[in-house]
Amino acid sequence: MERRRFLQTGLAGLAASATPALSEQLAGKKLRVGLIGCGWYGKSDLFRLVQVAPVEIVSLCDVDRKNLEEAAQWSVEKQASKAKPRLFTDYREMLRQGGLDLVEVATPDHWHALPMIEACKAGIDVYVQKPISVDVVEGQAMLAAARKHKRVVQVGMQRRSTPHLIEARQLVEDGRLGKVGFVEVYSYGRGRVIHAEPAPVPETLDWDFWCGPAPILPYNPEVEHNWRSFMEYGNGTIGDMGIHMLDMARWFLKIGWPKRISSSGGLRVLTGGINNIPDVQTAIFEYDNLTMVWQHRYYGPPPDRQYTWGATLYGDKGTLKAGVMSYDFLPERGNGDPIHKDVTYELEQYPEDKTEPRLEKHVAPAIRRHMQNLLENMATRGRPVSDIEEGYISSSCVILANLSMRLGRTLEWDAAKGRVVNDDEANRMLQRPYRKPWVHPEV
Numbered sequence: 001m002e003r004r005r006f007l008q009t010g011l012a013g014l015a016a017s018a019t020p021a022l023s024e025q026l027a028g029k030k031l032r033v034g035l036i037g038c039g040w041y042g043k044s045d046l047f048r049l050v051q052v053a054p055v056e057i058v059s060l061c062d063v064d065r066k067n068l069e070e071a072a073q074w075s076v077e078k079q080a081s082k083a084k085p086r087l088f089t090d091y092r093e094m095l096r097q098g099g100l101d102l103v104e105v106a107t108p109d110h111w112h113a114l115p116m117i118e119a120c121k122a123g124i125d126v127y128v129q130k131p132i133s134v135d136v137v138e139g140q141a142m143l144a145a146a147r148k149h150k151r152v153v154q155v156g157m158q159r160r161s162t163p164h165l166i167e168a169r170q171l172v173e174d175g176r177l178g179k180v181g182f183v184e185v186y187s188y189g190r191g192r193v194i195h196a197e198p199a200p201v202p203e204t205l206d207w208d209f210w211c212g213p214a215p216i217l218p219y220n221p222e223v224e225h226n227w228r229s230f231m232e233y234g235n236g237t238i239g240d241m242g243i244h245m246l247d248m249a250r251w252f253l254k255i256g257w258p259k260r261i262s263s264s265g266g267l268r269v270l271t272g273g274i275n276n277i278p279d280v281q282t283a284i285f286e287y288d289n290l291t292m293v294w295q296h297r298y299y300g301p302p303p304d305r306q307y308t309w310g311a312t313l314y315g316d317k318g319t320l321k322a323g324v325m326s327y328d329f330l331p332e333r334g335n336g337d338p339i340h341k342d343v344t345y346e347l348e349q350y351p352e353d354k355t356e357p358r359l360e361k362h363v364a365p366a367i368r369r370h371m372q373n374l375l376e377n378m379a380t381r382g383r384p385v386s387d388i389e390e391g392y393i394s395s396s397c398v399i400l401a402n403l404s405m406r407l408g409r410t411l412e413w414d415a416a417k418g419r420v421v422n423d424d425e426a427n428r429m430l431q432r433p434y435r436k437p438w439v440h441p442e443v
Contacts, residue, residue, distance in 0.1 A: 031375070034059035034103040036091045036115045037129075038071035040358050042106030045127065045156065046071075048367040050078050051350055053375055058099055061088040065204040078352075089206065091115045095122045102378070105129060106156075108227045109234045110214040113138035116153070117441055120145040125378050127371075129156040130247075131239045131395035132388070134214070137431040139392040139399075140418055141441035146388045154374040154384040155391030159248040159324075161369035163344040168320060168327040172252045176329060176336070178317030183249050183292040185311045187241035191298030193273035194229055196222040213438035222274070229275040231402075236277040237296045238263075238398045245311045246285070247386075247394035248322065249292060252313065256393055257415040258285035258292070263405040269299050283401035294401070324362060403429055418443075 033055045035046050039062075049055055057075040062068040068087050076084050088094035095103075095118050103119045104127040105112055116128045126146075132155055133139040146153045159165055171177065198218035201207045207219050215232045217223055227233040228240050235243075250256070265281030279298040284291065302308045310323030318331040329339040343362045347353050353364050370386065377384040403426060404411050412421040420426040434440040 030054045030056040031101045032056055032058045032099055034061070034085075034094060034100045034124075035071065036061045036094065036103060036105050037107035037111070038062040038064075038067040039106065041129065042104060043071055043074060044356075044359055044364075045104055045106060045129075045367055045371075047074070047078050047356070048364055049371045051352075052368050052372055055079070055102075056081060056083070057085045059086045059088060059094050059097070059103075061091045061094045063089055063206045063209045064202070065089065066202070089209070092118065095119060095124070098122065100124050102127065102374075109239065110134050110232070111212055113142055113441055114213070114438070116142050117145040120149040120151040120153070123149065123151075125152040125374075127154045127156065127374060128388075128391070130391060131235055131243050131398060132391040133395055133399070134233075134235060135430060135432040136396045136399055136418070137443065138441060139395050140443045143388050143392045144443050145441075150381070152374065152378045152381065152384065153388035153391075154370065154377075155386040155388060156370070157244060157247045157386045157391065157394065158363065158366040158370040159244050160251050160385045161373060162324070162363075162366040163369070164327055164341045165248065165322055167341055168322045168329070169252050171320060171329055171339070172313065176318055176331070177313060177315030177320055178332075178335075180253060180313050180315040181290055182314045183253075183290065183311060184314075185242060185245040185249055185292060185294045186307075187237060187245070187296040187309045188300075188302035189241075189296075189298060189308065191270050191279055193270045194222050194226060194275040195273050196220040211435070213434040213440070215435060220274075226275075229277055231276055234277070235395075235398055236281070236402060237298075238278075238281055238283060238294055238401055239395075241296065241309055242283075242294050242401075243394050243398050245309070246292065246294060246397060247390065249311045249313065250390075250394065252311075252320075252322075253290070255287055255290065257413060258287050258397065260284075260286040260410055260412050261397065261400045261404050262286075262410040263294075263401040264408075265405055278405070281401075281405065283398075283404070285397060285401075 035042050038060055057079050060068055060071050072084055072087055076082055102125050105115045106129050109131060112128055113133050116126050119126050132142055199220045201219045217232060263283035265278040267278055268280050270279040281296055283294040307321050307323045313320045317335045318329055321328045326342045344365050345361060346365045353359055353361055373384050400411055407426060411426055414421050431440060
């Protein structure tokens, strides 16, 4: 499909506007879909898929029965059949029961690898949230599983499907920036100290299963719902916000692995609570003739209030600022006029977006396009725009940055071998210990 026509028409008529392979796949058939991890973002993704394709939500899985029942009720309301999906608290049983064409893994980071790999083994295509893993070897095993079992896997790095950012990328491809030698990626937000004492585990929740292969912390609602504030269950802010913008910049510039990664930072201001992720961090990713620098800070004003989360690409012909809400092209003198473009909303095409609780309305169009791209590649057996290999690269970059910060030294990366050069200690840390009885996947 021609890019310009795609951006103009949107996704309301998916079957009509899709590739021939997808139109044939959708003709008279509903794709059978399952969701593992029925929290806010899993449901948001799932219901954007329902908006653009004839799918049947067949199975839902969550270790918290309250989340599970809520997602089931939402599914009944939103899907055309009004049928209630099958409900599971163990993803292994859900996958054993089969009957699925596609499954989304939308759990916390520490639970991405095992369900994704098992879905691939079961012959199911996958949409997995970012970052794909909590350690590098998990990501290597996930990539290997996708390739071995010939599965189509899309990673939830939907900046690659965001309409105004697709347009911004075209400026880079057209050479409007000239030679780019420096990129800043950043997030400047407000944080808080989390004070919480251990609390009784809700009757609906299997806390041991929720923690799974990760260390088990004393239960508290803050830990369950704000798990990104704990390195036991995630990858810190660079693994949440940073991966989106690092991946976007890689996509803009068509670059892969950096040669060297260094990082510093820590918990400097938001101290005294149970939260343990860095509240400030700087990471440097060195490429041939290009330096990319990440910075996040949870306190103080941002340098640019219009771009509190984004990327700035500096070229000899112009500068590009890009974020989820807009982009701005600032040309050097004699290289044309400035260009500004705001985010695309589709509230009239999809009026249900106006009332869905907690929906990021500015992100919904990107998720819809990300889902369409996945479906088209499921039909052709091609590789989607956020293929698992791209997810592995971007996820590993942020994981290695955290590892560099922890070790206090620069890491030289051998992409071909998937190893840190001449650093046995760092290589041992590429695989995080699993809590028994869970077994870490191998490549």
